[in-house]
Amino acid sequence: MRPTASREYGGLAVSLFVPDIDTDTLIPIDYCINRERPNFDVGLFHSWRFNDDGTKKGDFVLNTERYSKSQVLIAGANFGCGSSREMAVWALCDFGIRCVIAPSFGEIFYNNCFQNDLLAAQVSDASAAALSEAVTSAKELQLVIDIDKNTIHSTATQTVPFELDSLRSEMLKRGINPIEATLTRSADISSYERADRIRRPWAYQR
Amino acid sequence: MRYGNSRINGEGSGVVNSEPQLLFDKIWNSHCVASLGSGYDLIYIDRHMMHELASDVAFAMLSERGQSVRRPELTFATHDHVVSTAIERRDDSLPKNSSYITTLRDNTARHGIELFDLHSRDQGIVHVVAPELAIALPGQTFVCGDSHTCTVGGVGTASWGIGSSDVAHVLATQTLVQRRPSVFRIECNGCLPNGVVAKDLILALIGRYGAEAGTGHAIEYCGDTISTLPIEGRLTLCNLSIEMGARIGQVAPDDTTFEYLNGRRFAPTGLAWETAVGHWRDLNSDDGAQAVREERFNVSDLKPQITWGTSPAHVIDIDGRVPDPQDASDVQTRTGMEKALAYMNLVPRQKISDVRVDAVFIGSCANSRLSDLREAARVIKNRKVAKHVRALVVPGSTEVRRQAEAEGLDKIFLAAGFKWRQSGCSMCVAINDDRLESGQRCVSTSNRNFEGRQGKGSRTHLASPASAAAAALVGSICDHRVPLT
Numbered sequence: 001m002r003p004t005a006s007r008e009y010g011g012l013a014v015s016l017f018v019p020d021i022d023t024d025t026l027i028p029i030d031y032c033i034n035r036e037r038p039n040f041d042v043g044l045f046h047s048w049r050f051n052d053d054g055t056k057k058g059d060f061v062l063n064t065e066r067y068s069k070s071q072v073l074i075a076g077a078n079f080g081c082g083s084s085r086e087m088a089v090w091a092l093c094d095f096g097i098r099c100v101i102a103p104s105f106g107e108i109f110y111n112n113c114f115q116n117d118l119l120a121a122q123v124s125d126a127s128a129a130a131l132s133e134a135v136t137s138a139k140e141l142q143l144v145i146d147i148d149k150n151t152i153h154s155t156a157t158q159t160v161p162f163e164l165d166s167l168r169s170e171m172l173k174r175g176i177n178p179i180e181a182t183l184t185r186s187a188d189i190s191s192y193e194r195a196d197r198i199r200r201p202w203a204y205q206r
Numbered sequence: 207m208r209y210g211n212s213r214i215n216g217e218g219s220g221v222v223n224s225e226p227q228l229l230f231d232k233i234w235n236s237h238c239v240a241s242l243g244s245g246y247d248l249i250y251i252d253r254h255m256m257h258e259l260a261s262d263v264a265f266a267m268l269s270e271r272g273q274s275v276r277r278p279e280l281t282f283a284t285h286d287h288v289v290s291t292a293i294e295r296r297d298d299s300l301p302k303n304s305s306y307i308t309t310l311r312d313n314t315a316r317h318g319i320e321l322f323d324l325h326s327r328d329q330g331i332v333h334v335v336a337p338e339l340a341i342a343l344p345g346q347t348f349v350c351g352d353s354h355t356c357t358v359g360g361v362g363t364a365s366w367g368i369g370s371s372d373v374a375h376v377l378a379t380q381t382l383v384q385r386r387p388s389v390f391r392i393e394c395n396g397c398l399p400n401g402v403v404a405k406d407l408i409l410a411l412i413g414r415y416g417a418e419a420g421t422g423h424a425i426e427y428c429g430d431t432i433s434t435l436p437i438e439g440r441l442t443l444c445n446l447s448i449e450m451g452a453r454i455g456q457v458a459p460d461d462t463t464f465e466y467l468n469g470r471r472f473a474p475t476g477l478a479w480e481t482a483v484g485h486w487r488d489l490n491s492d493d494g495a496q497a498v499r500e501e502r503f504n505v506s507d508l509k510p511q512i513t514w515g516t517s518p519a520h521v522i523d524i525d526g527r528v529p530d531p532q533d534a535s536d537v538q539t540r541t542g543m544e545k546a547l548a549y550m551n552l553v554p555r556q557k558i559s560d561v562r563v564d565a566v567f568i569g570s571c572a573n574s575r576l577s578d579l580r581e582a583a584r585v586i587k588n589r590k591v592a593k594h595v596r597a598l599v600v601p602g603s604t605e606v607r608r609q610a611e612a613e614g615l616d617k618i619f620l621a622a623g624f625k626w627r628q629s630g631c632s633m634c635v636a637i638n639d640d641r642l643e644s645g646q647r648c649v650s651t652s653n654r655n656f657e658g659r660q661g662k663g664s665r666t667h668l669a670s671p672a673s674a675a676a677a678a679l680v681g682s683i684c685d686h687r688v689p690l691t
Contacts, residue, residue: 024656078418084353086369115371202474
């Protein structure tokens with residue numbers, strides 16, 4: 001379920017700067033089933049985080065002491081491509097991630113993020129590379145994310161802009177539930193149906 | 207191109223649009239309930255399908271808020287993702303999955319939604335049964351909580367995959383808040399060479415344009431190659447649009463489409479059918495309508511395609527060599543390729559043919575229809591699967607299975623040493639017991655070669671049904687067009 005909007009999306013940043021990280025990698029299917037919120041974090045990057053015997057892979061960045069409590073993830077292009085599983089977003093949220101920064105996102109994943117108060121911040125290729133570099137070389141870099149100005153900054157990086165349209169931005173700021181927002185337009189939907197039923201009667205028959 | 211409010215609800219309402227329009231824009235404009243600003247529209251959804259995996263949370267979201275299903279007659283449900291494909295399957299064939307089956311049954315009964323249950327003759331993979339039963343029709347908006355919903359764009363539908371929260375949104379409101387995608391038009395011309403099929407074409411397109419070329423776009427496939435492609439080929443083509451990043455892929459409906467749909471269970475009948483076809487004939491891109499991106503692709507010299515890596519864009523000709531990450535143009539791509547090669551246990555510049563395989567999977571919403579099974583059976587007939595290969599055929603629907611059996615395809619597969627199963631998503635998503643062991647390599651007719659997709663540590667090579675069938679016989683990746691040894 002949608003958490004209360006907190007408006008705080010920054011924090012300790014970690015980088016996984018490879019392209020095309022798909023939602024199967026974000027959470028393998030076995031960890032999508034028979035589980036409830038907020039327990040999807042177990043599955044997050046499961047095959048990258050854990051050995052076959054269930055022990056943690058010590059060298060994987062999210063398993064290191066420094067980054068195990070990361071709140072911001074910097075990733076490569078096309079992050080979250082593939083399957084529509086919303087569990088990929090729940091796994092990130094349940095792990096404690098508040099914002100993912102990438103040059104581009106899989107579209108279904110991107111949509112799912114905003115349904116769950118996870119900020120998907122799209123930046124230029126150059127900005128993503130610079131942020132990744134800064135996060136990797138600096139110790140425990142905190143990123144400050146401003147969703148009023150759509151900017152990301154830190155003590156070690158220049159301020160970079162990210163893309164966020166005003167509808168998404170309002171959803172985050174006001175904690176709007178999309179279903180309730182649409183239900184306020186029920187009259188519009190009914191009037192559309194009445195007119196459309198005349199235009200395309202077959203679409204309403206079965 | 208910008209669309210003012212005057213265009214909304216314009217189609218068929220007596221407003222004459224002199225400006226040429228694209229297929230996609232015609233459908234979108236006619237489904238716009240309201241414009242919400244920032245490029246977003248409230249879009250009416252004509253048909254919605256549910257499966258057992260993405261639906262339980264959506265129903266829970268509704269009941270938590272005391273909301274009801276607005277138009278239950280416009281939603282259909284089936285079991286496909288978690289079901290066993292065993293011949294004598296039951297709800298509890300796989301105890302860890304059984305609650306998903308019973309929960310969907312309970313929820314659909316409670317809300318008055320038609321379910322194609324486990325033993326229904328209409329059961330099957332959502333994207334196979336939707337066109338097969340004519341639930342998906344030209345010019346409709348169609349959604350499902352599954353990314354491969356783009357498949358049914360093959361019959362001229364605007365269809366796309368959504369997450370569980372949006373499934374709840376559709377149930378409660380019969381609409382979605384969506385940003386209008388721009389159109390990416392790919393014109394394919396020429397005759398597909400012998401032995402080269404829609405699967406090879408779409409893999410080649412993904413290889414050419416990349417795994418995110420379609421992001422933010424609805425892809426329209428057009429050109430003489432497409433207009434001569436049978437519907438099942440068009441469904442395969444549109445199926446992998448999401449592997450190019452596009453939520454929507456579509457082909458303009460034509461006589462081939464109408465002939466395919468006519469008489470199917472949920473197709474309009476009588477006068478309604480005539481009226482509908484009259485309307486659908488206008489569903490194509492007008493001359494002079496410009497897409498944001500337009501590409502041309504000649505298919506005349508296309509070879510069978512196969513993936514080598516862990517992105518569908520990692521694709522090469524069947525007689526080609528694995529690329530070298532050193533040739534990559536940027537660091538990100540190089541890192542991705544190196545990671546993929548290590549995972550797939552391949553080395554740069556090695557030939558892809560002769561790589562030994564452990565398993566072959568023929569099935570999934572990409573390639574599990576009757577024509578796919580015929581194509582594989584043609585290669586397999588009177589031959590045997592290599593001793594070390596585990597080979598599986600999973601028809602896309604109970605109806606496909608029935609038709610295949612009626613023409614004896616099951617006997618060809620069984621005699622060769624393939625397993626012949628009940629329909630479902632099976633080894634494409636590997637939530638049931640159809641899965642690979644860690645390190646095993648599979649040639650698969652599915653659509654995703656991601657790490658671990660067919661089971662933890664599994665290695666997937668995507669290809670056409672004929673290529674998969676040939677690999678099963680030879681025991682390694684091979685060109686099905688040359689005599690098999």
